[in-house]
Amino acid sequence: xxxxxxxxxxxxxxxxxxxxxxxxxxxxxxxxxxxxxxxxxxxxxxxxxxxxxxxxxxxxxxxxxxxxxxxxxxxxxxxxxxxxxxxxxxxxxxxxxxxxxxxxxxxxxxxxxxxxxxxxxxxxxxxxxxxxxxxxxxxxxxxxxxxxxxxxxxxxxxxxxxxxxxxxxxxxxxxxxxxxxxxxxxxxxxxxxxxxxxxxxxxxxxxxxxxxxxxxxxxxxxxxxxxxxxxxxxxxxxxxxxxxxxxxxxxxxxxxxxxxxxxxxxxxxxxxxxxxxxxxxxxxxxxxxxxxxxxxxxxxxxxxxxxxxxxxxxxxxxxxxxxxxxxxxxxxxxxxxxxxxxxxxxxxxxxxxxxxxxxxxxxxxxxxxxxxxxxxxxxxxxxxxxxxxx
Amino acid sequence: xxxxxxxxxxxxxxxxxxxxxxxxxxxxxxxxxxxxxxxxxxxxxxxxxxxxxxxxxxxxxxxxxxxxxxxxxxxxxxxxxxxxxxxxxxxxxxxxxxxxxxxxxxxxxxxxxxxxxxxxxxxxxxxxxxxxxxxxxxxxxxxxxxxxxxxxxxxxxxxxxxxxxxxxxxxxxxxxxxxxxxxxxxxxxxxxxxxxxxxxxxxxxxxxxxxxxxxxxxxxxxxxxxxxxxxxxxxxxxxxxxxxxxxxxxxxxxxxxxxxxxxxxxxxxxxxxxxxxxxxxxxxxxxxxxxxxxxxxxxxxxxxxxxxxxxxxxxxxxxxxxxxxxxxxxxxxxxxxxxxxxxxxxxxxxxxxxxxxxxxxxxxxxxxxxxxxxxxxxxxxxxxxxxxxx
DNA sequence: TGGACTTCGTTAGGAAGTTAACTAACGAAG
DNA sequence: CTTCGTTAGTTAACTTCCTAACGAAGTCCA
Numbered sequence: 030x031x032x033x034x035x036x037x038x039x040x041x042x043x044x045x046x047x048x049x050x051x052x053x054x055x056x057x058x059x060x061x062x063x064x065x066x067x068x069x070x071x072x073x074x075x076x077x078x079x080x081x082x083x084x085x086x087x088x089x090x091x092x093x094x095x096x097x098x099x100x101x102x103x104x105x106x107x108x109x110x111x112x113x114x115x116x117x118x119x120x121x122x123x124x125x126x127x128x129x130x131x132x133x134x135x136x137x138x139x140x141x142x143x144x145x146x147x148x149x150x151x152x153x154x155x156x157x158x159x160x161x162x163x164x165x166x167x168x169x170x171x172x173x174x175x176x177x178x179x180x181x182x183x184x185x186x187x188x189x190x191x192x193x194x195x196x197x198x199x200x201x202x203x204x205x206x207x208x209x210x211x212x213x214x215x216x217x218x219x220x221x222x223x224x225x226x227x228x229x230x231x232x233x234x235x236x237x238x239x240x241x242x243x244x245x246x247x248x249x250x251x252x253x254x255x256x257x258x259x260x261x262x263x264x265x266x267x268x269x270x271x272x273x274x275x276x277x278x279x280x281x282x283x284x285x286x287x288x289x290x291x292x293x294x295x296x297x298x299x300x301x302x303x304x305x306x307x308x309x310x311x312x313x314x315x316x317x318x319x320x321x322x323x324x325x326x327x328x329x330x331x332x333x334x335x336x337x338x339x340x341x342x343x344x345x346x347x348x349x350x351x352x353x354x355x356x357x358x359x360x361x362x363x364x365x366x367x368x369x370x371x372x373x374x375x376x377x378x379x380x381x382x383x384x385x386x387x388x389x390x391x392x393x394x395x396x397x398x399x400x401x402x403x404x405x406x407x408x409x410x411x412x413x414x415x416x417x418x419x
Numbered sequence: 420x421x422x423x424x425x426x427x428x429x430x431x432x433x434x435x436x437x438x439x440x441x442x443x444x445x446x447x448x449x450x451x452x453x454x455x456x457x458x459x460x461x462x463x464x465x466x467x468x469x470x471x472x473x474x475x476x477x478x479x480x481x482x483x484x485x486x487x488x489x490x491x492x493x494x495x496x497x498x499x500x501x502x503x504x505x506x507x508x509x510x511x512x513x514x515x516x517x518x519x520x521x522x523x524x525x526x527x528x529x530x531x532x533x534x535x536x537x538x539x540x541x542x543x544x545x546x547x548x549x550x551x552x553x554x555x556x557x558x559x560x561x562x563x564x565x566x567x568x569x570x571x572x573x574x575x576x577x578x579x580x581x582x583x584x585x586x587x588x589x590x591x592x593x594x595x596x597x598x599x600x601x602x603x604x605x606x607x608x609x610x611x612x613x614x615x616x617x618x619x620x621x622x623x624x625x626x627x628x629x630x631x632x633x634x635x636x637x638x639x640x641x642x643x644x645x646x647x648x649x650x651x652x653x654x655x656x657x658x659x660x661x662x663x664x665x666x667x668x669x670x671x672x673x674x675x676x677x678x679x680x681x682x683x684x685x686x687x688x689x690x691x692x693x694x695x696x697x698x699x700x701x702x703x704x705x706x707x708x709x710x711x712x713x714x715x716x717x718x719x720x721x722x723x724x725x726x727x728x729x730x731x732x733x734x735x736x737x738x739x740x741x742x743x744x745x746x747x748x749x750x751x752x753x754x755x756x757x758x759x760x761x762x763x764x765x766x767x768x769x770x771x772x773x774x775x776x777x778x779x780x781x782x783x784x785x786x787x788x789x790x791x792x793x794x795x796x797x798x799x800x801x802x803x804x805x806x807x808x809x
Numbered sequence: 810t811g812g813a814c815t816t817c818g819t820t821a822g823g824a825a826g827t828t829a830a831c832t833a834a835c836g837a838a839g
Numbered sequence: 840c841t842t843c844g845t846t847a848g849t850t851a852a853c854t855t856c857c858t859a860a861c862g863a864a865g866t867c868c869a
Contacts, residue, residue, distance in 0.1 A: 221634075235723070237627065237632065242627065242724070243725075244611075244724060244726065244727070244754075245611060245725050245726060245728070245754075245756070246725050246727065246754045246755060247725070248725040249724055249725040250723065250725075251725065251754075252722050252723060254718065254721070254722040254752060255718070255722045255723075256715040256718050257649055257650075258649060258650040258651070259646075259649045259650070259715060260648040260649070260650050260653060261663070263650060265715055265718070265752060267751065273651070325649060325655055328645070329645050329719060330723055332641055332643070332644040332645045332646075333623065333625070333639065333640065333719070333723040334632070334723060335633075335634025335635050335637070336634065336635060362644060362655060362657055363644045364634075364635075364641075365636060
């Protein structure tokens with residue numbers, strides 16, 4: 030466990046790539062061929078990496094392909110949702126090793142089940158727990174407990190299933206989902222955007238330069254506290270906006286506008302959107318109005334951050350019927366900003382938590398060594414005709 | 420001009436410190452004593468550094484003190500304000516070398532005057548121009564012109580006075596002022612905060628992790644576009660908030676509430692605040708109401724960013740009479756967030772532009788090499804009894 | 810089937826920086 | 840005035856990683 034600096038850098042690149050040849054590792058880590066060779070030898074000796082075959086390009090000698098070895102280990106991601114608990118175990122290259130879902134009280138059971146399915150012998154390097162609460166500070170260490178008011182007891186009930194001695198990190202679920210959209214969702218290729226989640230509550234995940242913005246109190250993106258209503262003669266209420274834009278409010282306003290001829294009044298947002306999709310006039314009007322309100326919320330975020338892209342998610346926000354209305358209101362009020370729907374839906378939070386857990390897990394191996402890719406070459410882009418042998 | 424990597428790192432540390440001994444340079448740059456010795460020799464040969472004396476601590480051998488040499492050069496900062504143009508010439512360690520102020524049309528004249536006072540022979544390494552406009556992208560190179568609609572002609576009139584071949588950067592004036600507060604103003608010691616400027620217009624400078632947030636369109640912090648008025652039945656207007664919170668609106672509302680017994684109605688914000696300071700009831704009421712509105716604006720920023728600190732600046736915002744009202748409304752609506760007044764006032768923008776220019780100027784020497792301080796030691800803290808010889 | 814060509818990986822020599830030990834300079838105590 | 844402890848700066852051996860050149864292992868084509 031005494032890796033050289035260059036071996037650590039190579040490991041980071043290898044974990045990010047999943048599998049890579051030595052030339053690719055050299056380009057990714059900004060190291061020369063001889064250095065990579067010795068680093069790879071070091072990693073193989075520690076069983077952190079292993080050769081998984083060879084690839085041949087169009088011409089030239091075939092290159093050995095390396096992947097993570099058994100000692101690389103795994104990480105665990107837990108999404109303690111309001112109703113459902115989702116758990117994922119991943120390798121350090123991000124591949125899914127085991128998965129489980131359960132109702133809220135079963136959290137500990139699901140965690141145990143997923144842990145059992147992970148390869149034995151490989152160390153568990155990190156655990157990330159996503160909760161729907163403001164995270165005061167990153168809680169770390171064995172048995173660390175988040176200082177969260179709402180999610181505290183739930184976290185404790187789940188934590189008993191975790192093996193001792195593993196670093197546990199707690200993160201806001203909206204931030205996790207934002208990270209997921211960044212790396213494998215609608216914001217891929219960006220490095221700055223806002224993830225706006227509209228459901229029963231509302232929240233904004235802010236990603237700037239590839240990093241989640243947490244804020245001084247861990248409350249960045251808690252847009253429930255935007256001043257609303259805001260007008261010359263009215264006093265804003267604390268968390269007035271959440272009440273106004275949350276799912277309940279949408280249903281209540283739809284019910285107020287509902288007429289006898291409209292048929293049975295929808296009792297869930299899902300039903301309301303379905304009716305609107307079928308062309309139901311009153312439902313469409315309610316959805317359109319709500320889209321404008323969400324557009325205003327997006328405009329508030331854009332006025333402060335100018336993120337260039339806003340990804341809409343959450344039980345309500347993810348519905349594509351909102352897009353035109355949101356875009357129109359945002360364009361009317363603010364800067365040119367793309368608006369798209371979440372690409373990951375409900376699983377975004379676990380996926381993001383897993384991303385975070387993988388990053389933390391890699392850090393436990395590399396000790397935070399950064400890789401700086403070589404300026405000129407970059408990864409070799411193979412256009413075609415790559416043959417792989419195992 | 421062919422410095423080694425370590426010499427560049429040492430130069431960056433030296434410029435940041437102004438003067439430093441070799442042990443201090445070693446700690447600051449994260450290099451060993453022998454390496455620093457050769458780096459300093461290199462810098463002395465290039466006249467980028469020179470020995471300026473010695474210091475003796477309480478015990479032990481006295482150390483040589485180094486400062487910037489004549490070849491280090493200077494930078495220029497220009498604040499193209501709405502009425503006044505401020506210009507500063509600085510050395511790369513930030514010391515003020517020359518200063519000038521003029522009315523708006525005299526910009527070119529002031530620039531020429533300040534340039535003449537800079538030491539001859541030393542290269543001008545960078546120019547930063549602060550304008551009251553959204554900067555689409557960082558305009559660079561000789562004779563580069565910002566793509567700013569409002570400030571374009573003014574910039575051109577000033578640019579004729581700049582020597583050719585010097586990199587010119589354009590930056591938003593609120594962002595500049597925020598940087599000034601960060602480094603030598605009310606936000607010293609922080610690395611994340613918001614600088615809220617309230618004058619005729621309104622603007623927010625966002626600093627996160629010591630970096631100014633610019634946004635996808637360079638429009639981060641353009642809070643004029645927060646949705647206002649925002650209520651169930653009212654449609655927000657584009658830039659409605661600026662109209663509502665700007666100086667003109669404050670005076671108009673004060674005038675509306677003014678009674679005959681109140682004496683002459685104030686025609687400037689300054690006069691209104693003076694009356695309020697004397698205890699004038701109607702004036703106080705108007706100021707108090709406006710403080711609440713500013714508190715709401717601050718709450719909007721806090722809801723998205725959770726900066727932990729908001730610095731109030733600008734012709735109106737800098738008045739301390741607003742503080743209690745702003746704090747109260749912000750506390751009512753949002754997270755625990757400090758609110759203080761600007762410590763630099765009107766000169767903040769040039770000071771920040773100079774900071775930025777110094778940073779750019781250093782980059783022209785170092786090529787962007789980062790210094791990573793040594794973990795354990797840090798700068799030697801001399802508690803007392805330091806004698807300096809020249 | 811045997812060059813010609815291309816790419817992978819290793820070997821050898823050199824550049825840059827680090828640690829460790831030593832010398833130099835300075836103040837204070839005896 | 841000498842001696843001792845402390846800090847500054849230099850010298851020397853060692854480490855790390857780079858460049859350059861070479862051998863190895865492939866594909867393509869006549």
